[in-house]
Amino acid sequence: MDIDVTARLNLAFEMWERAHGRPLADETVAAWLTAAGYHVSPGYLARLRRGEATTLPERIRTGLTHVFGLDPGYFACDPDLDQAEDAEVLAHLDNSSLRRLGQAVSGVSMRTLLYLESVADVLRRADGLPPSEQTAQL
Structure with missing residues (x-):
């Protein structure tokens, strides 16, 4: 693509x-x-x-x-952000907060997703959590 x-x-x-x-x-x-x-x-x-x-x-x-420090596919392809498989994964999340967050961002542009990721990094630091690179990669 x-x-x-x-x-x-x-x-x-x-x-x-x-x-x-x-x-x-x-x-x-x-x-x-x-x-x-x-x-x-x-x-x-x-x-x-x-x-x-x-x-x-x-x-x-x-x-x-x-x-x-970007995902290897950042410059290679334009992911389809509204995949049925993604909705299926979201529907099966046990953590209701994560499920709602995933549903809220489903279908937003890549630009918005990248901004949200940078905001999440700021919030992780504010909560004293390690950077996302030091967490499990799902």
Whole structure:
């Protein structure tokens, strides 16, 4: 399924900036990618962010998910967020709070889901819980 590379990349930058409270330059991300073994020029990132380039090679996709800490499929596909299987899983959750939360977000956009995830991370820290990376991955 095709995705909007420009929107996804700009959203990744926006989420990072929101989480860290400062702007993020294309040059910085290009340096991170290069240091991680995924060479890309700042100019190419800028063209992607402006929509002038729309092809995102697999190795750059992998590098971006790595440096931004995103799900590996973030730049690869656009998940169908309204799957019958998802509704079935939600219907069988024992925890009624989780079930209601899942039902409330069913069908919202990927942008909204990613924002909710970042809010949940803030709430976890406020409650003194470890980051989600240190919890069971369901």
